[in-house]
Every structure is written in C-alpha cells, then in structure tokens.
Amino acid sequence: MPNQDPKQGSNQNSNEENGKQQSRQQFSSAGAHGQGRETTHFGFEQVPVDQKEKRVAGVFSSVASKYDIMNDVMSMGSHRLFKRFTVELSGVRKGHRVLDLAGGTGDLTKLFSKIVADTGTVFLTDINDAMLRVGRDRLIDEGIVGNVEYIQANGEQLPFPDNFFNCITIGYGIRNFTNKDKALVELYRVLKPGGRLLILEFSTAQNPILKKAYDIYSSFWPKIGDALVGDSDSYQYLVESIRVHPDQDTLKDMMTQAGFDKVEYHNLLSGISAIHRGIKF
Numbered sequence: 438m439p440n441q442d443p444k445q446g447s448n449q450n451s452n453e454e455n456g457k458q459q460s461r462q463q464f465s466s467a468g469a470h471g472q473g474r475e476t477t478h479f480g481f482e483q484v485p486v487d488q489k490e491k492r493v494a495g496v497f498s499s500v501a502s503k504y505d506i507m508n509d510v511m512s513m514g515s516h517r518l519f520k521r522f523t524v525e526l527s528g529v530r531k532g533h534r535v536l537d538l539a540g541g542t543g544d545l546t547k548l549f550s551k552i553v554a555d556t557g558t559v560f561l562t563d564i565n566d567a568m569l570r571v572g573r574d575r576l577i578d579e580g581i582v583g584n585v586e587y588i589q590a591n592g593e594q595l596p597f598p599d600n601f602f603n604c605i606t607i608g609y610g611i612r613n614f615t616n617k618d619k620a621l622v623e624l625y626r627v628l629k630p631g632g633r634l635l636i637l638e639f640s641t642a643q644n645p646i647l648k649k650a651y652d653i654y655s656s657f658w659p660k661i662g663d664a665l666v667g668d669s670d671s672y673q674y675l676v677e678s679i680r681v682h683p684d685q686d687t688l689k690d691m692m693t694q695a696g697f698d699k700v701e702y703h704n705l706l707s708g709i710s711a712i713h714r715g716i717k718f
C-alpha cells in the first residue's frame with residue numbers, strides 16, 4: 438500500500454511500443470535493435486532501452502528547480518488552461534481517489550486536491566525525487582496538506598493494488614516513458630471499473646501553418662533554456678521528445694489496445710497538445 442515514503446520502481450526491460458507494428462504511425466525508434474541491443478529513442482538519439490530511464494532522470498533532475506518558470510515561459514501560460522480543461526474532463530468529485538502520475542511539481546494535484554476535498558486523496562506520483570521534492574515543498578507552502586500523498590514510482594510498475602483509483606491523469610509525462618504500452622496496461626490495472634484515464638500531452642498540430650510556426654518557435658527553446666537557466670541540452674531533449682511522440686490516433690490505438698473503452702481525444706490549439714480520455718469498463 439502506498440505511504441509517504443518514496444519508493445523506487447524501475448524495471449524497464451521490454452520493447453518500446455511493443456506490438457505496435459500495425460499502428461498508424463511507425464517509429465523507427467520503437468524497439469529497434471542497434472548492434473545486438475534493443476534500443477529506444479531519447480529525443481532523436483537511439484539509446485539502449487535500459488539507459489533511457491537514467492537519461493530522462495538526468496533531464497528532470499537538472500530542470501526541477503526551474504521547471505515551473507520555464508513551463509510558463511515556453512508555453513506562454515497555455516499549460517495552465519490545458520490542465521484546467523483536463524480536470525473538467527475528469528469527472529472527479531469529492532471523496533475520489535486520484536492518481537496524478539508523472540505529476541512532477543504538482544499542478545494537477547493542486548487542482549484535484551481542492552475537488553476531492555478532505556474525504557478524498559490525490560497521489561502525486563513521479564519517478565524523479567527532485568521533481569517530487571519541488572512539488573511537495575510547493576504544495577505545502579501553498580497550504581495544500583492533508584489529502585495529498587507523495588509516491589516515488591515508475592509509471593510502468595506502480596505500487597498500488599488493482600482497481601484502486603477513480604481517476605488517473607498524466608500531464609506531459611508519458612512521452613518520457615520507456616515503455617508506454619506497459620505503462621498503459623499498468624494504469625488499466627490500478628483504475629477502478631468506471632474510472633477514467635486522461636493523458637494530457639504534446640501532440641501533432643493539424644493545421645500545417647500552425648505546425649510550421651510551432652516547430653520554428655520550439656526550435657528556440659534550447660536557446661531560451663540556455664539563457665534563462667544555463668541548460669540547453671534538457672530543452673533540446675524536450676523539443677526532440679515532442680517530435681518523436683506518437684500522434685493522436687496512434688496514442689488512441691495504444692490506449693484501446695491496453696483495454697480502455699470509449700477512447701477519444703480533444704485537440705488543443707489545433708493539436709499542439711491533446712487530451713486523450715479512456716474509460717475502464
């Protein structure tokens with residue numbers, strides 16, 4: 438059972454995008470074999486599957502203390518609106534048990550904690566202790582206490598029982614996972630029947646002009662990262678990880694394949710981000 442002590446869960450030996458050969462979008466990075474070892478993408482780079490988690494950890498440990506300010510700068514504040522919309526689509530009510538997976542500094546947790554109130558609980562869960570620590574300090578400073586639990590865990594191997602949560606959200610997290618299919622199956626397991634999974638993530642802009650403009654804008658992020666926080670590499674990874682992330686229909690197929698029903702998505706700003714929602718029946 439979950440508790441306040443951070444737990445480590447970090448086995449990642451499977452193929453990225455396993456079984457997705459029929460998906461609408463093909464990924465050269467998906468479980469490729471490089472010199473006899475299984476590889477996956479880390480941005481545009483191919484890395485051995487067992488090294489991706491460490492590389493991703495390096496990025497988020499590096500950005501943790503400046504994550505919130507950079508998020509506001511680069512998204513021009515739009516992530517806040519998208520997170521509010523995600524909460525609106527969640528159907529979460531007073532007394533519910535919510536998992537904010539890859540919750541980082543806790544934006545979604547903060548919104549949910551007000552809704553579930555004193556009879557519910559939000560589990561702010563992240564693989565990275567630095568992000569979790571920044572999130573915990575921030576929420577406590579803002580007086581959000583009593584109904585939030587902090588768990589350090591890998592989304593691909595969760596320390597929760599079956600049928601445990603009324604709702605699960607992942608905000609801008611899943612594209613960093615090594616094995617997304619494995620995580621989706623795990624999320625299905627811990628969700629209660631009737632519960633909803635919502636995935637807010639960067640996606641593929643549908644309007645070609647907007648897509649071009651966004652590609653140009655985001656290509657400046659490493660420079661902005663360098664200028665504001667002296668870290669261009671992490672923001673280079675951010676740009677690349679967005680570009681290799683599955684498009685809307687591919688992620689929808691992946692959720693369906695993991696067992697979710699009624700999977701649908703809402704494009705935000707023409708698909709620069711999207712919210713996918715699926716139900717466990």
Ligand SMILES: C[S@@+](CC[C@H](N)C(=O)[O-])C[C@H]1O[C@@H](n2cnc3c(N)ncnc32)[C@H](O)[C@@H]1O
Pocket residue numbers: 493497508538539540541542543544562563564565568590591592593607608609610611613614615
């Ligand atoms: C871009 S941040 C998003 C934080 C927050 N949800 C938000 O929307 O602001 C991505 C988060 O995913 C976490 N993460 C990456 N891989 C993970 C995994 N396998 N399991 C759990 N969390 C993971 C990172 O540590 C990081 O905190």
